[in-house]
Amino acid sequence: MSQSYNGCEVTEIKNVADVPGCQCVWSNEGSLLVNYQLYFNGTHDKDRVRWTVQDVIYHGATKHYVGAMAYVLIKDFLVDIKANWKQDFDGIEADLTIPVFNLNHTAGLKDRLSKDFIDLAAPFCNDVGQILTRRSISSFADRYYSCEVRGFSSRPDRITFQVHLTGQQWRSVQKTLPY
Incomplete structure (x- = not known):
């Protein structure tokens, strides 16, 4: 570049x-x-x-x-560097990394625009969205905006992703979201 x-x-x-x-x-x-x-x-x-x-x-x-x-x-x-999203967004971003036990890591997962990456990232973020908008288990149901997978890594298998929440209240996110 x-x-x-x-x-x-x-x-x-x-x-x-x-x-x-x-x-x-x-x-x-x-x-x-x-x-x-x-x-x-x-x-x-x-x-x-x-x-x-x-x-x-x-x-x-x-x-x-x-x-x-x-x-x-x-x-x-x-x-705090932020890149503009395709859609307007006024809130906070939470960077998360979680272990994944059933990830079949391939070379295609290194490219965010590859079919392999998109085929795993889209359903993963759909699941994250469903969990975080479920009022019975999530205190973020009214704040959830979007999810974006940043990358997949192997050994150990992990997914790094961002969750975007509306509003500027970050203390509750810092204390609650990882759990």
Whole structure:
């Protein structure tokens, strides 16, 4: 992707001091929301670009953990990198990894756009959605928005995925969702 990178433009800087993401890393000056647009030459799959850019930044930067939440340190800034979704989304994302005991891991599972990946990811997220919207067992029934599988790994077999919930209340998510 670096060969086709053509620049970055900041499209909005907004003070979000009244809605801090985490009291333990929030400063008296507040927090800023910075929206930016990346430009690439040529034709690229938007989903692949979105995940690749987010992965490169996340894996290439120093991480700072606050409870179960991970932020990346870029120069002097502690940031929470988010990629825009296809649909509008105003809420929080929970990153989860769980073991899977009946996963038949194939080389095709490394590519998020492959048939193998999609054939496993779609029903997995459907199941997650059904569980989290079942009022009798989930405190997130009114907040569940979507699920997206980030990847499959082998030895041990695991699924890494994100659950998107509406609202900004993250403490209950941090305490409840893993259980």
